[in-house]
Amino acid sequence: MKGKVRIVDVAKKAGVSVTTVSQILNGKGSRFSQETQERVRQVRDELGYVPDFNARNLIVGSAKTIGIIIPNIANPFFSTFVRGVETAAQAGDFIPLILSGDGNPDLERQYVEQLIQRTVDGLIIASPSVDQATIDHFLKANQIPYLLIDQNPIDEGDRVSTDDFEGAKMAVSHLLALGHKKIAMLSCYNPALNQKQRLEGYKAQLLEAGLEVNEQLIIESSLDKKGGYNASEAVIKTGASAVFTVNDEMAIGLYRGLGEHGLKIPTDISIVGYDNIDLAEYVSPKLTTVSQPVFKMGQVAFKLLLDRINNPHAPAQRVKLPVELVIRDSSQRYYGQ
Amino acid sequence: MKGKVRIVDVAKKAGVSVTTVSQILNGKGSRFSQETQERVRQVRDELGYVPDFNARNLIVGSAKTIGIIIPNIANPFFSTFVRGVETAAQAGDFIPLILSGDGNPDLERQYVEQLIQRTVDGLIIASPSVDQATIDHFLKANQIPYLLIDQNPIDEGDRVSTDDFEGAKMAVSHLLALGHKKIAMLSCYNPALNQKQRLEGYKAQLLEAGLEVNEQLIIESSLDKKGGYNASEAVIKTGASAVFTVNDEMAIGLYRGLGEHGLKIPTDISIVGYDNIDLAEYVSPKLTTVSQPVFKMGQVAFKLLLDRINNPHAPAQRVKLPVELVIRDSSQRYYGQ
DNA sequence: TTGAAAGCGCTAACAG
DNA sequence: CTGTTAGCGCTTTCAA
Numbered sequence: 001m002k003g004k005v006r007i008v009d010v011a012k013k014a015g016v017s018v019t020t021v022s023q024i025l026n027g028k029g030s031r032f033s034q035e036t037q038e039r040v041r042q043v044r045d046e047l048g049y050v051p052d053f054n055a056r057n058l059i060v061g062s063a064k065t066i067g068i069i070i071p072n073i074a075n076p077f078f079s080t081f082v083r084g085v086e087t088a089a090q091a092g093d094f095i096p097l098i099l100s101g102d103g104n105p106d107l108e109r110q111y112v113e114q115l116i117q118r119t120v121d122g123l124i125i126a127s128p129s130v131d132q133a134t135i136d137h138f139l140k141a142n143q144i145p146y147l148l149i150d151q152n153p154i155d156e157g158d159r160v161s162t163d164d165f166e167g168a169k170m171a172v173s174h175l176l177a178l179g180h181k182k183i184a185m186l187s188c189y190n191p192a193l194n195q196k197q198r199l200e201g202y203k204a205q206l207l208e209a210g211l212e213v214n215e216q217l218i219i220e221s222s223l224d225k226k227g228g229y230n231a232s233e234a235v236i237k238t239g240a241s242a243v244f245t246v247n248d249e250m251a252i253g254l255y256r257g258l259g260e261h262g263l264k265i266p267t268d269i270s271i272v273g274y275d276n277i278d279l280a281e282y283v284s285p286k287l288t289t290v291s292q293p294v295f296k297m298g299q300v301a302f303k304l305l306l307d308r309i310n311n312p313h314a315p316a317q318r319v320k321l322p323v324e325l326v327i328r329d330s331s332q333r334y335y336g337q
Numbered sequence: 338m339k340g341k342v343r344i345v346d347v348a349k350k351a352g353v354s355v356t357t358v359s360q361i362l363n364g365k366g367s368r369f370s371q372e373t374q375e376r377v378r379q380v381r382d383e384l385g386y387v388p389d390f391n392a393r394n395l396i397v398g399s400a401k402t403i404g405i406i407i408p409n410i411a412n413p414f415f416s417t418f419v420r421g422v423e424t425a426a427q428a429g430d431f432i433p434l435i436l437s438g439d440g441n442p443d444l445e446r447q448y449v450e451q452l453i454q455r456t457v458d459g460l461i462i463a464s465p466s467v468d469q470a471t472i473d474h475f476l477k478a479n480q481i482p483y484l485l486i487d488q489n490p491i492d493e494g495d496r497v498s499t500d501d502f503e504g505a506k507m508a509v510s511h512l513l514a515l516g517h518k519k520i521a522m523l524s525c526y527n528p529a530l531n532q533k534q535r536l537e538g539y540k541a542q543l544l545e546a547g548l549e550v551n552e553q554l555i556i557e558s559s560l561d562k563k564g565g566y567n568a569s570e571a572v573i574k575t576g577a578s579a580v581f582t583v584n585d586e587m588a589i590g591l592y593r594g595l596g597e598h599g600l601k602i603p604t605d606i607s608i609v610g611y612d613n614i615d616l617a618e619y620v621s622p623k624l625t626t627v628s629q630p631v632f633k634m635g636q637v638a639f640k641l642l643l644d645r646i647n648n649p650h651a652p653a654q655r656v657k658l659p660v661e662l663v664i665r666d667s668s669q670r671y672y673g674q
Numbered sequence: 675t676t677g678a679a680a681g682c683g684c685t686a687a688c689a690g
Numbered sequence: 691c692t693g694t695t696a697g698c699g700c701t702t703t704c705a706a
Contacts, residue, residue, distance in 0.1 A: 006683060017693045022685055031691060053454045054400075055683035057391040058698045073435075074420055079411040086410075086437060090444075095451060098410075098435045100423060107427070114432055117390040141385035142341050225619050256619050282562050282593050284621055343699060354677045359701055368675060392699035395682050 005049045014043040025051070057119060065095050066305060067115035067123045069108060069130065073100045075224075076277040077247070077294060078126065081149075084298020085124060092306055094121070105129045112138050122305045126150060128192035145308040147301055150194040158304045160297055160319045164194045167290040167323040168201025168244070171272045174288070174325055175242045176209050179334035180270060184217040184240035186231055186250055195246050198274065202244060221250065228253025236261060241334050242270035248277045248289055251330075255283060266332035276326055285329035293321050342386045351380040362388070394456065403642060404434045404452035404460045406445060406467065411437075412561075413614040414584070414631060415463065418486075421635020422461060429643055431458070438464050446471045453479055459642045463487060465529035482645040484638055487531040495641045497634055497656045501531045504627040504660035505538025505581070508609045511625070511662055512579045513546050516671035517607060521554040521577035523568055523587055532583050535611065539581060558587065565590025573598060578671050579607040585614045585626055588667075592620060603669035613663055622666035630658050 011018045016036060023029045024040045043049075057063045068085055070078040082098055089096045097115060101108035108130050115123060116138055123139065126149035139146050147158050175183050185202045188195055203213045219234045221227035228250030235243055235254065245251040251273035255265060263269055265285055273280065276291035300319050307314065348355045353373060360366040361377045380386075394400050405422055407415040419435055426433045434452060438445035445467050452460060453475055460476065463486035476483050484495050512520050522539045525532055540550045556571045558564035565587030572580055572591065582588040588610035595602060602608055602622055610617065613628035637656050644651065 007685095008683085018684080019686080019693060020691095023692095026685080028686095033691065036691085050454065052395070052683055053456055054391040054395040055698090056685075058389070058395060058683085058700090059685045061698085063391070072420075073410060073423075074413065074416040076411065079416055083409075083411055083437065095434070095436070095455075097432070099432070100420065113387055116387045118432070119389060119391055137385045138387065142387065225615065229619075252616075252619050255621065259621060278562065279589075279616065282566075282589050282620075284592070284596055341699095344701095345699085355700080356677055356679095356702080357675090360676095363701080365701095370675065373675080389699050392682090393701075395684090395699085396701050397682095 005047045007049070007051070010040065010043050010047060010049050013047065014040050016040065061119070062121050063119045064093060065097055065118065065120045066302070067097045067099065067111075067118075067120040068126070069099050069101050069111055069115075069123070070126045071101060071103050071129070073098065075249070076279070077275055080277075080294045081126065081298040081301075084295040084300075085302045086298070087295075088299040088302035092302070094302075094306075101127050101129065103127065103129050105131060105134075109134045109138075116142050116144060120144065122146060122309045124149065124301050124305060128190075143312075145305060145312060147305045147308070149297075149301060150192050156316060158308055158317045160300045160304055160321070161194065162292045162297065162321045162323050164197035164323075165201040165204070167274065167292070167325075168198040169205040170323070170325040171244050171274065171290050172202050172205035173209075174327065175244065175270060175272060175331060176205070176211075178242075178270065178331060180240075180242040181211065181334075182217070182238070182240045182242075184219060184235055184238045184243045186219050186221065186228065186235065186243055186245040186254065188223045188227070188246055188250075189220050191246075198246055223247060223250065225249050225253035225256075228255075229257045232257025232261060236263070240269070241336060242272070242331070244272045244274075246274055248273040248275040248280050248287060251287055251289070252279065252283055266330050270331040270334070272331055280326070281328065288328045288331040289326055291324045291326045293323075297321060341389070342384045344386070344388065347377065347380050347384055347386045350384065351377050353377065399458055400456045401431050402434055402455065402457045403431055403639070404436070404448075404455075404457040405463070406436050406438050406448055406452075406460070407463045408440050408466075409437050410435065412586070413616070414612055417614075417631045418463065418635040418638075421632040421637075422639045423635070424632075425636040425639035429639070431639075431643075438466065440464065440466050442466045442468060442471075446475075449475050453481060457481065459483060459646045461486065461638050461642060465527075480649070482642060482649060484642045484645070486634075486638060487529050493653060495645055495654045497637045497641055497658070498531065499629045499634065499658045499660050501534035501660075502538040502541070504611065504629070504662075505535040506542040507660070507662040508581050508611065508627050509539050509542035510546075511664065512581065512607060512609060512668060513542070513548075515579075515607065515668060517577075517579040518548065518671070519554070519575070519577045519579070521556060521572055521575045521580045523556050523558065523565065523572060523580055523582040523591065525560045525564070525583055525587075526557050528583075535583055560584060560587065562586050562590035562593075565592075566594045569594025569598060573600070577606070578673060579609070579668070581609045581611075583611055585610040585612040585617055585624060588624055588626070589616065589620055603667050607668040607671070609668055617663070618665065625665045625668040626663055628661045628663050630660075634658060 007018050011021045021040050024037050099111045123146040217238050219231050221231040273287050273289035276289045280287040280289050344355050348358045361374050436448045460483040554575050556568050558568040610624050610626035613626045617624040617626050
């Protein structure tokens with residue numbers, strides 16, 4: 001079908017010039033006679049001509065491709081996010097090039113480079129480990145539009161985020177309303193901007209309630225199930241009656257760890273997670289958590305990036321999406337004193 | 338989007354010709370003086386120059402890209418598989434183009450077409466809905482190497498799979514050994530080859546044990562958590578003392594559904610899943626399941642594809658990876674009569 | 675040791 | 691209505 005059929009072959013066989021073929025096949029051939037148009041299209045089909053993408057891109061400058069760099073596609077948060085981007089991209093006739101950088105800055109730098117090489121029209125970077133140097137060096141130098149997600153505020157560009165501060169406040173406020181006074185927070189190492197804001201929200205809400213912030217109650221661990229599991233003992237030691245975890249994955253790890261120590265949720269300890277991954281309503285007890293519109297975030301991210309591609313000098317856009325507390329069965333009234 | 342750093346920019350700044358830059362940066366510059374080589378590389382770094390892939394590819398031919406089509410990247414099985422491919426691809430300096438076709442044949446056909454246009458060197462198709470016509474029309478006609486995963490046996494090409502038949506036998510054998518006699522199977526609609534073989538394994542093992550295969554005990558539902566959840570009542574109605582589910586996601590849905598009906602796992606009913614997703618040891622009770630080397634499967638898939646790309650006429654390779662039964666807490670001895 | 679020049683296959687001004 | 695002519699950014703002879 002493809003093989004070696006080039007535009008000249010079509011042109012020759014149809015008895016016209018390459019321009020004619022090019023224009024007609026690119027939908028810009030209204031000025032040509034109906035007859036010529038038909039003939040060209042017919043020869044195209046006959047020969048099975050398919051334009052060479054590389055040659056075409058070289059001229060047009062756009063590959064209709066965007067790059068997405070995330071830490072790990074196996075993480076539900078990111079895969080949902082990617083699905084959102086994908087959906088929007090597909091509607092805009094773009095193809096997303098998805099790469100998992102695994103939190104490895106070297107690999108990520110390499111990926112950024114490879115994506116630029118492939119003349120992506122823009123980049124969505126959702127990995128906190130891509131650093132400013134890489135961005136300045138490659139993206140700015142090459143004038144590639146990009147969008148950072150959940151990143152430290154190292155840049156003044158477009159941004160889509162969810163209201164992490166408010167989300168954390170809602171979670172803590174819920175626990176306070178249930179009568180909990182000693183509320184632990186399970187946070188992570190090297191928190192990115194969004195995680196920092198959840199931490200701030202936690203503290204702010206406690207202060208608003210007239211309680212003190214006790215740093216002993218803030219535990220750090222890795223952001224996955226294992227991290228939650230490993231933190232179980234530390235959490236138990238705090239003697240808190242409730243825990244707010246910085247994401248659902250950790251909460252699920254905590255479920256297991258607490259269970260192994262003979263603690264019942266929510267009877268012995270209440271838990272509120274963050275993310276509302278689809279698993280949250282399948283664990284037992286169903287997890288109370290803060291829901292972020294992750295899929296929508298992906299869609300908005302693509303839209304913002306596309307706007308930026310089409311209009312490089314427009315003022316930066318910032319979209320902050322609202323979050324929502326989903327109350328399920330892992331949080332319960334505190335009956336202690 | 339111009340303003341990209343081009344090879345001439347590097348050449349000018351380094352005070353050499355574009356040829357010199359090209360040769361040096363492509364590792365063919367041994368004939369140039371050490372000093373020139375250093376200088377060129379340094380200027381490259383300074384400017385953040387990245388060669389344009391389209392221009393390069395136009396000349397060189399290979400895009401060092403493979404396409405991967407899967408149903409849904411948010412499914413843990415596929416995301417793990419993709420991670421495996423990704424890892425192997427990265428080592429081979431290839432970039433994977435990942436697309437979720439969502440089980441939509443039209444969309445998938447469109448993706449196949451787009452991937453071919455992008456001159457991918459090969460394709461891994463892990464979606465059961467890509468049909469033979471699409472394959473013949475696009476892949477064979479364009480002589481693009483491809484690899485099918487978990488697909489119906491519509492082709493004689495390379496293949497990587499796991500031993501589904503044996504895996505199912507192991508699961509059922511385990512339940513039989515625990516004294517279960519009435520074992521239901523939770524299967525799926527329109528099973529693909531791998532799922533069919535699990536069904537066959539289930540039947541075969543029952544027959545080997547001298548039991549009859551009762552079609553009433555075979556329930557069909559969709560392959561996700563919701564599918565498992567929705568099938569709960571049907572499962573309960575069978576009166577089986579144990580269930581073998583065709584994947585872990587469904588098992589987790591079943592956990593919830595059975596729980597809502599007041600049934601305890603494994604006291605009232607034993608469950609064995611399939612896949613050993615990382616969640617399996619975080620649910621309560623921890624799920625007994627069949628472990629497939631999914632990540633490795635991804636790696637092998639890339640390797641086979643690469644072999645095929647490099648050697649289009651070599652005989653087909655078939656790799657079948659072994660599976661393993663992981664016994665946890667969701668299966669228990671049956672004390673009924 | 676180096677560089678000038680010839681394309682790769684295609685699109686798009688600009689003439690007819 | 692149609693064709694001529696320049697490139698796009700890069701690699702690769704081939705000559706200096």
